[in-house]
Amino acid sequence: MIKIHDLDVDVGEFHLRDINIEIKKGEYFVILGPTGSGKTVLVECMAGIHNPCKGEIWFNDGNVTLLTPEERETGYVPQDYVLFPHLNALENIQFGLKIKNHSKKEIEKRVGEVTNRLNIKNILYRQNPKTLSGGEKQRVALARALIIKPRLLILDEPLSALDPRTHEELQRELKRIHKEIKTTTIHVTHDFEEAISLGDRIAVMNNGKIIQIGTPDEIFRKPKTESVAKFVGAENLFKGKVIYSDNGKGISRIRIHGMDTNIFSLTEKVGAVYVSIHPEDIVLSEAVCKCYNDKNILKGKIVNIMDKGSLVRIIVDVSIPLTVLLTRRAYLETELKKGSEIYVIFKAMNVHVF
Amino acid sequence: MIKIHDLDVDVGEFHLRDINIEIKKGEYFVILGPTGSGKTVLVECMAGIHNPCKGEIWFNDGNVTLLTPEERETGYVPQDYVLFPHLNALENIQFGLKIKNHSKKEIEKRVGEVTNRLNIKNILYRQNPKTLSGGEKQRVALARALIIKPRLLILDEPLSALDPRTHEELQRELKRIHKEIKTTTIHVTHDFEEAISLGDRIAVMNNGKIIQIGTPDEIFRKPKTESVAKFVGAENLFKGKVIYSDNGKGISRIRIHGMDTNIFSLTEKVGAVYVSIHPEDIVLSEAVCKCYNDKNILKGKIVNIMDKGSLVRIIVDVSIPLTVLLTRRAYLETELKKGSEIYVIFKAMNVHVF
Amino acid sequence: MNVFNGIFGERIFKAATLSALIFFILFLVGIVVSMICYISSDRFISILFSKEIIFAIKLSLITATIAVLISVAIGIPAAYALSQTEFWGKDIIDTILDLPIVISPIALGAALLIFFSTPIGSGIEEHGIKFVFVIPGIILAQFVVVSALCIRLMKSTFDAIGSRYEDVARTLGCNKFQALFKVTLPLAKNGLLAAGILTWARAIGEFGATVTLAGATAMKTETLPIAIFLSLASADVEKAIAVILILIIISITSLFAIRKIAGSGWSI
Amino acid sequence: MNVFNGIFGERIFKAATLSALIFFILFLVGIVVSMICYISSDRFISILFSKEIIFAIKLSLITATIAVLISVAIGIPAAYALSQTEFWGKDIIDTILDLPIVISPIALGAALLIFFSTPIGSGIEEHGIKFVFVIPGIILAQFVVVSALCIRLMKSTFDAIGSRYEDVARTLGCNKFQALFKVTLPLAKNGLLAAGILTWARAIGEFGATVTLAGATAMKTETLPIAIFLSLASADVEKAIAVILILIIISITSLFAIRKIAGSGWSI
Amino acid sequence: IENEETQKTIMVFCGSASKPAMEEAARIFEEKTDIKVELNFGGSGTMLSQLKMSKQGDIYSSGSPDYMIKAEKDGVVYPETVKKIVYLVPAICVQEDNPKNIQSLEDLTKPGVTVGICAPESCCVGGYAVEILEYNNMSEKVKPNIIVHAESCSKTATLIVMDKVDAIMGWRVFSEWTPNDTDVVYLKPEELPSIAYIPIAVSIYTKDRKSAQKFIDFLVSEEGQKIFARYGYIATEEEARKYAPNAQIGGEYELPDNWKT
Ligand SMILES: Nc1ncnc2c1ncn2[C@@H]1O[C@H](COP(=O)(O)OP(=O)(O)OP(=O)(O)O)[C@@H](O)[C@H]1O
Ligand SMILES: Nc1ncnc2c1ncn2[C@@H]1O[C@H](COP(=O)(O)OP(=O)(O)OP(=O)(O)O)[C@@H](O)[C@H]1O
Ligand SMILES: [Mg+2]
Ligand SMILES: [Mg+2]
Numbered sequence A, B: 001m002i003k004i005h006d007l008d009v010d011v012g013e014f015h016l017r018d019i020n021i022e023i024k025k026g027e028y029f030v031i032l033g034p035t036g037s038g039k040t041v042l043v044e045c046m047a048g049i050h051n052p053c054k055g056e057i058w059f060n061d062g063n064v065t066l067l068t069p070e071e072r073e074t075g076y077v078p079q080d081y082v083l084f085p086h087l088n089a090l091e092n093i094q095f096g097l098k099i100k101n102h103s104k105k106e107i108e109k110r111v112g113e114v115t116n117r118l119n120i121k122n123i124l125y126r127q128n129p130k131t132l133s134g135g136e137k138q139r140v141a142l143a144r145a146l147i148i149k150p151r152l153l154i155l156d157e158p159l160s161a162l163d164p165r166t167h168e169e170l171q172r173e174l175k176r177i178h179k180e181i182k183t184t185t186i187h188v189t190h191d192f193e194e195a196i197s198l199g200d201r202i203a204v205m206n207n208g209k210i211i212q213i214g215t216p217d218e219i220f221r222k223p224k225t226e227s228v229a230k231f232v233g234a235e236n237l238f239k240g241k242v243i244y245s246d247n248g249k250g251i252s253r254i255r256i257h258g259m260d261t262n263i264f265s266l267t268e269k270v271g272a273v274y275v276s277i278h279p280e281d282i283v284l285s286e287a288v289c290k291c292y293n294d295k296n297i298l299k300g301k302i303v304n305i306m307d308k309g310s311l312v313r314i315i316v317d318v319s320i321p322l323t324v325l326l327t328r329r330a331y332l333e334t335e336l337k338k339g340s341e342i343y344v345i346f347k348a349m350n351v352h353v354f
Numbered sequence C, D: 001m002n003v004f005n006g007i008f009g010e011r012i013f014k015a016a017t018l019s020a021l022i023f024f025i026l027f028l029v030g031i032v033v034s035m036i037c038y039i040s041s042d043r044f045i046s047i048l049f050s051k052e053i054i055f056a057i058k059l060s061l062i063t064a065t066i067a068v069l070i071s072v073a074i075g076i077p078a079a080y081a082l083s084q085t086e087f088w089g090k091d092i093i094d095t096i097l098d099l100p101i102v103i104s105p106i107a108l109g110a111a112l113l114i115f116f117s118t119p120i121g122s123g124i125e126e127h128g129i130k131f132v133f134v135i136p137g138i139i140l141a142q143f144v145v146v147s148a149l150c151i152r153l154m155k156s157t158f159d160a161i162g163s164r165y166e167d168v169a170r171t172l173g174c175n176k177f178q179a180l181f182k183v184t185l186p187l188a189k190n191g192l193l194a195a196g197i198l199t200w201a202r203a204i205g206e207f208g209a210t211v212t213l214a215g216a217t218a219m220k221t222e223t224l225p226i227a228i229f230l231s232l233a234s235a236d237v238e239k240a241i242a243v244i245l246i247l248i249i250i251s252i253t254s255l256f257a258i259r260k261i262a263g264s265g266w267s268i
Numbered sequence E: 001i002e003n004e005e006t007q008k009t010i011m012v013f014c015g016s017a018s019k020p021a022m023e024e025a026a027r028i029f030e031e032k033t034d035i036k037v038e039l040n041f042g043g044s045g046t047m048l049s050q051l052k053m054s055k056q057g058d059i060y061s062s063g064s065p066d067y068m069i070k071a072e073k074d075g076v077v078y079p080e081t082v083k084k085i086v087y088l089v090p091a092i093c094v095q096e097d098n099p100k101n102i103q104s105l106e107d108l109t110k111p112g113v114t115v116g117i118c119a120p121e122s123c124c125v126g127g128y129a130v131e132i133l134e135y136n137n138m139s140e141k142v143k144p145n146i147i148v149h150a151e152s153c154s155k156t157a158t159l160i161v162m163d164k165v166d167a168i169m170g171w172r173v174f175s176e177w178t179p180n181d182t183d184v185v186y187l188k189p190e191e192l193p194s195i196a197y198i199p200i201a202v203s204i205y206t207k208d209r210k211s212a213q214k215f216i217d218f219l220v221s222e223e224g225q226k227i228f229a230r231y232g233y234i235a236t237e238e239e240a241r242k243y244a245p246n247a248q249i250g251g252e253y254e255l256p257d258n259w260k261t
Helices: A039-047 A089-099 A104-118 A134-146 A164-181 A192-198 A216-221 A226-231 A328-334 B039-047 B089-099 B104-118 B134-146 B164-181 B192-198 B216-221 B226-231 B328-334 C006-038 C041-048 C051-084 C090-096 C105-117 C119-127 C135-161 C164-171 C176-204 C208-214 C224-233 C237-266 D006-036 D041-048 D051-084 D090-096 D105-115 D119-127 D135-161 D164-171 D176-204 D208-214 D224-233 D237-266 E002-006 E016-032 E044-054 E065-074 E105-109 E124-135 E139-145 E153-161 E209-220 E222-230 E237-243
Strands: A002-011 A014-023 A028-032 A054-059 A074-077 A152-156 A184-189 A201-206 A209-214 A236-246 A251-256 A262-265 A271-277 A283-285 A295-308 A311-317 A321-327 A341-347 A351-353 B002-011 B014-023 B028-032 B054-059 B074-077 B152-156 B184-189 B201-206 B209-214 B236-246 B251-256 B262-265 B271-277 B283-285 B295-308 B311-317 B321-327 B341-347 B351-353 E008-015 E035-042 E059-061 E083-088 E090-095 E115-118 E146-150 E167-171 E182-185 E194-202
Touching: A002 A039, A014 A039, A014 A209, A028 A039, A028 A192, A039 A074, A039 A152, A039 A184, A074 A134, A074 C164, A089 A104, A089 A134, A089 C176, A104 A134, A104 A164, A134 A152, A134 A164, A164 A192, A184 A192, A192 A216, A192 B295, A201 A216, A201 A226, A209 A216, A209 A226, A226 A236, A226 A271, A251 A271, A262 A271, A262 A295, A262 A351, A295 A321, A295 B192, A311 A328, A321 A328, A321 B321, B002 B039, B014 B039, B014 B209, B028 B039, B028 B192, B039 B074, B039 B152, B039 B184, B074 B134, B074 D164, B089 B104, B089 B134, B089 D176, B104 B134, B104 B164, B134 B152, B134 B164, B164 B192, B184 B192, B192 B216, B201 B216, B201 B226, B209 B216, B209 B226, B226 B236, B226 B271, B251 B271, B262 B271, B262 B295, B262 B351, B295 B321, B311 B328, B321 B328, C006 C237, C006 D051, C006 D090, C006 D105, C006 D119, C006 D176, C041 C237, C051 C090, C051 C135, C051 C176, C051 C224, C051 C237, C051 D006, C090 D006, C090 D237, C105 C119, C105 C135, C105 C208, C105 D006, C105 D224, C105 D237, C105 E044, C119 D006, C135 C176, C135 C208, C164 C176, C176 C237, C176 D006, C208 C224, C224 C237, C224 D105, C224 E016, C224 E035, C224 E153, C237 D090, C237 D105, D006 D237, D041 D237, D051 D090, D051 D135, D051 D176, D051 D224, D051 D237, D105 D135, D105 D208, D135 D176, D135 D208, D164 D176, D176 D237, D208 D224, D224 D237, D224 E044, D237 E044, E008 E016, E008 E044, E008 E209, E016 E035, E016 E083, E016 E153, E016 E209, E016 E222, E035 E044, E035 E209, E044 E059, E044 E065, E059 E209, E065 E124, E065 E194, E083 E209, E083 E222, E083 E237, E090 E124, E090 E153, E105 E139, E115 E124, E115 E153, E124 E139, E124 E153, E124 E167, E124 E194, E139 E146, E146 E153, E153 E167, E153 E182, E194 E209, E194 E237, E209 E222
Parallel strands: A028 A184, A028 A201, A074 A152, A152 A184, B028 B184, B028 B201, B074 B152, B152 B184, E008 E035, E008 E059, E115 E146, E115 E167
Antiparallel strands: A002 A014, A002 A054, A201 A209, A236 A251, A236 A271, A251 A262, A271 A351, A283 A341, A295 A311, A295 A341, A311 A321, B002 B014, B002 B054, B201 B209, B236 B251, B236 B271, B251 B262, B271 B351, B283 B341, B295 B311, B295 B341, B311 B321, E059 E194, E083 E194, E090 E167, E090 E182
C-alpha cells in the first residue's frame, strides 16, 4: 500500500535520513520515538506538507513524491489538531466535503455517519473550537479527516496531552474505529503502551532515522540496538561480556561490566554485549527454591520501594540494582520492607542479549 | 505554612470557588485534576499572578493576598516553562539573583550547587533555550526557581509532555530534590501515578472547585464522590442499591443496577450507592477455591484481553463487565484465552462503596 | 527595599506608562481644542453646509475608500507573497517597499507627473485611463502613498497566521486558491481590517501627492485636505481650521464606527 | 479536475501572488527610473555636493533620528499602557491616536502654529523651548506626524509578547520596572526596531507639517523634502528630481543597512 | 465624449496671489460663454513646475513677472500672448492695529521686531523684498530680524493672520484679503525700485488655444479689470504709479550672492 524508499528530508537544521518503510493495506502502523526525533516531519512528508530532497513515496503503486497535499487524499490529524478557529465544530467537519462540492444530502449523510461513530453530536454547534476540551478537539479533528474517506489516515500523537481517563477512552475508540473502517492508519506516539496495544507493527525513530521496524513483540522483546532498548524502557539494562559460551547447549555466561555478577542466558553472541531483563519477568522469593540450571538466582537486599498506583516497583541490590515489578495486591501480601534480604529469580530465556 | 481561606477567583469566563487549603511546612502537596479544571489558575493565584476577588492567602502567618508576585518569594515553574528566549540557559538560571544584586561570588556558588544537583552543567551555554529538549527545559526552569531559595516551590505539570523515559527520570529526581532541600512544594498534575508516588497529600480539583483533599490512599481508596472516583480511575464502577444490610456483622449486599448480580461489601450505607472494585484487587481462578463468607466469587467469561506492555488487562463478563489486571508474566503462565470460562474473586473489604 | 517594589511600585509603573499615553493624547486634544477656540460656530456651520465642502467631503470619502480597496486588492496577494513565499531578492524588494514611505508625498506626486509625461505614461493616459488633473489621479496618488504601508501591515498579519492552517486545509483537499480564500483570509480578517483602517486614515488625509498629480481645482479635484490648502492659499485661516475640524470629525467618527462594528461582529 | 489543483495550480498561485508584488515593485521602480532619465549626471553630481544639499542631508538625518528617538521614548510607555493595561476609555484613546494619521501634515502644521499662539503654547515658547520657525520645530513636526504610527506599531509588538514572560519574571523577584527593562524590552527589540525603521522612513520624508511649523528657510530649516519643494517652487524641476533621488538613495541605503545589521545581530 | 465636444474646458495654472479675484472672474466668464474654466492654484513656481512636468494645461498665470519671464525662456508659453492683468505694489504688512508701531522700512531694523519674508529663491514676493532691502542698503540690518522664509506668498500672508511675526514684506493687496487681521504700511515711493504685475499667457501645451485666448481677453477687458479692482488689485499703470512714480515695472531681479545659499 505505502512504500517509502530511501527518503531524505531537510527542514531547517533538522534532517531525516534513509527512511525505508513499507506499510500494508489496512495495517495499523505505529511510529514510536522520543521528542524531537522527527516523527511529525516524517508523517507530514507523507501528507505532502514537506518536500523530500531525495527518495520516493508510493501510494498503491502510484508515485506521489511530487504530488501536492490535496492530491494525496490522506486524512491528517495533526498533533495540535489545528481546528479552523473561524468555523464551528460542524463546519470544521464538513470542510473537506464542501471544498469538493459534494451534494448537501451526501454531506449530511456522511456527517451523520461520522458523528455517530465518534459520538460528538452534542458539540457540533459550539461556535469557537478553542472552547472544546482536548478530547473533543481530537474527535472533531478525527471526524474532519475521516469524512473525506482518505486512502491513508495519519494520526500524530492523538492521545498525548489528554488526561489518562480520556486517553484510555479514545485509545479504545481508535481501535474500534480501525476495526470498523479498516483504513490504513499511521499513528505517531511516544508512549509504549499505546504502541503495543494499538500497533500491528511499530517503527522506532531516533535522531531522524528509523532504527527498527517490527511487531510490538519484536520491538519490546528483541530490541536490535541499545538505543532502542533504552528507549522502549528496558529497565534492567547492563553492559557485559560473554565469558563462557557453551554452544552445544545454547547456554552462555555473561559477566556484568565491572562486577563479578554472572548471568546465564541463551545467546550465541560472544564478546561485549548488552543484557536486559524485563522487571515483570523477575520473581522475588524469600528462600532459594528448587532450581534448574537455566535459572538465574541472585541474593540481594531491597534498597527502595516505590508505590506507583496499581503497581509497586522494588529495587533490589544484587551488587547490580535490579528493578522488579509487583502488583500492589501481591506486594501487600508479602510484607516486604526496605532492607529485607531476598532472592531474585529469572529464567535464562528471559535474559535479552544484544 | 500556607493557608488558603475561602478563595474565589475570576479569570475571564472561568471561576474558582470556595478554595480552602492548608499546606504544612515541608509538605509535598499535589493538585490533581482534569484538563481545564483550574489547577493552573489556582497556583498562579498563589504566586500572585492572578488576583482573587474574595478570600485570603496566608504564607507563614503573613497575609499575602494583596502582595505582588515579587514580594511573595515563590519559585514558580510554569507548565510551559516560559524560559526567557533572549537569555541562554545560564542567564536564565541566574536571572533571579542578578535582579536582587547578589554578589558575583554568591551567584557563582549557588549556580554551582543547583546545576550540580540537577545535572545540567553541559547545556548552560546553549544560546537559544528553544533548542533545548523538553526535559532540559524543565530542569533549567526548575533551577531558575530553586536558585532563589523560595519559601514555596510551585511546579505546574512539570512532567507532562515528556516521553515516558524522561518522565520517569525527572520524577525520581523531583523526589530526591525534595528530600534534600525540603522546600514546601505544590505539584500540579493530571497523572494519578505521579500524584501517588510523589504526593504527601493530594487535592482533587474539578470545574474550579476542590472536591477532595487527602493522602494518596484516602483519595484512591476512598473517593468521596462519584466524580473523584471516576476521575481517579476507579475502573470497575457500578451503580447499585443496598438490598440487605447486616449492621451487626458490617456485611451488606448490593444489587447492581439493572442486573441480578449481588456484591458483598462492608459498607453501612443504605439505598442507592456507587460500587467500585480496583482491577488489581481481583483474582482470577480456574476453579472455585475455599471461600469465606466475606468473599465475592463470580463466574464469568473472558471477553477481551488487552496487552498493555508490562501489564495485561482482562475483561471478564460476569453479567457486568469487570476489568482485571495481571502482570504479563502471570498472564503468560495461565494460558487464558478469549472465551475461557473463569471465576473472579475479590474480598468484600476491597469493594469500595460511596 | 526599593520603592519600585510591591504594590506601590506597581502603581508608580502604571502611573508612569499611563501618563506617557495621556500626555500624548492631551497634546493631541490640546491642539484640536486650540483650533476649536479659533473659530465661531456660525462660521463653522455655514462652511460645513457650503456646496464646496459637501462636495469635498463626498469626494474625500469616495476616493479614499476606492484607493484603500485597490490597495487591499493588490496588497493581499503582494503581502501574501512577501510573507509566505521564499524567492531570491526578497530583502531588496522589502527595501524598495519603503520608497513610498520615504519619499514625501509632494515629491511622489511630482514623480508621478513626470512618469505620465514619458512615452509609457502618456500611452497609458491616451489609451487607458486619464490620471493627470482628474479624479482618478486623486485615487492613484492616494494609492501610491498608502499601498506600501498597507502591504507592510498585512504582511505582519499573514506572518502571524503562518502556513500551518493552510497545510492542514490542503490535506483536506483544498488547492492553494481555496486554502487562501477559505482559510487564510477568513483568519486574517481582523488584521486586514486593522490594516485597512490605518490605510484609510492615511488616505483620507493625503494631500501632497494628490495636489501635485490631480491639481487643486475647486469643485473638481478638491478633497478635504485640498480644501484646507485652498483656504490657506487665500489666507483664510478660519475657513482652513473649520475644514480641518470637519476632516477630523468625519474621519474619527467613521473610524470609531468601523472599529465598533468590526469589534463586535468580526472578531475570530 | 480543476486546473488550480496540484502542482500546476500551485505554480499558478505562486505566479499570481508574486506578480501582484512584482507589478507593484515595477511600478515604483518605473517611477524612479523615469525620474533618473530626466536629469543629467553632471547636474546631479553638482547638486549633490552643493553646500545647500549637504546641509539639508545632515539636517534631515539628524532631525529624523531625533524625532524617532523621542517617538520611541514616549511611544514605548504609551504603547505598553495601551497594550497591557486595562482602563476606562481605552477605545476612545485608541481612536484619538488616529488623529495625526488622518489630518494631513500641512493641516497638522497649521494646527501646531495655532497651538503655539494660544496662551499655553506661547508660554511654552517663552519659558521653554522655542519651536516656531527653528530646528526644534522640525523635530516637533516630524514627531507629531510619526509618533502615532510608531505607537500603533509598537503596541502590536507588545500585544504579541503578552504578559506571560513578565508574570514569570515577577515571581523571580522583578518589580514592574525591572520586568519591563530586563524582559519585555529585550524580547520586543525586533518589533521595536521594525517600528523604528518605518517611523524613521516616514519622518525623513515629512514635508507638510515641517514646512508650516518651521518654515522653508534655506540653510536654516531646509530638510531634503523642503529642498525638493523649494526647487519645485522655483520651477527648477531638474534640481527637484536630483534632490528626490538623493533622498531616495540616502534613505534606502540607511534602511537597508539598518535591516542587515539588525537582521544579523539582533534577532531573538 | 459628446459632452466633451460641446463643453469646452480650459485649465489655468494660477499663482495663488490672484486667487479670490480670479475665481470670481472665472465664474462670470463661464456664465457668459460655454467654456468651463478650471483653476489650479499654488505657488507661481510650483505651478510652472507642474505645467512643465505634466505637459498639460492651457493658461499659465504667475503671481509676479519673473516666473513669466522664466516660462518664456523655458518656452512653455507663447511669448506673444503674455498680458499684464493687474499691478502689485510691495508693502509692509503688519498685524491689526499695528501693535509694534511699525511705520517705515527703518522700523524693521529695530531689535525685537520679527519679520517674515517669502523664500527669496523660489517665491516672487520674496525676491521683491530682497530687492527693496538691497536697494535701500538695509539688508544686513534687517536680516537678523527675519525669522522665517515662508514657502509661498499665501503662507507669507498667513504669518500675519496667525500673528506669528510682527511684519512681513508682502504685497499691498494682502490687507485687502483679510482686512480684519492685516494692516498695511506703505513704503515711501523712493524706496521702491520696482513694482510687479500679474501676467498671464497661453501655454504651449494647450489643446484649445482659441478658448484660452478668449479667457485672457476677458480678463484684460474692462469687465475683467473691474472684478480685480473690487478685490483691491490695482488695475491700471497710472494707479500703480501713485505708489511708486519712478519704479521700474517688472523686470528680472538677480538675487545677490549674500542671499543665495
Ligand atoms: N519547519 C521546521 N523548520 C525547522 N525545524 C523544524 C521544523 N519542523 C520541525 N523541526 C525540527 O525538527 C526536529 C524534529 O521535529 P518533529 O516535530 O518531527 O519531532 P517529533 O518527533 O514529532 O517530536 P514530538 O514528539 O515532540 O512531537 C525538531 O528538532 C524540530 O525543531
Ligand atoms: N487568563 C485567562 N483568561 C480567561 N480564561 C482563562 C485564563 N486562564 C485560564 N482560563 C480558563 O480557565 C480554565 C482553567 O484553566 P487552567 O489553565 O487553570 O486549567 P488547568 O487545570 O491548568 O488545565 P491543564 O491541565 O490543561 O493545564 C480554562 O477553561 C481556561 O480557558
Ligand atoms: Mg511531533
Ligand atoms: Mg494548567
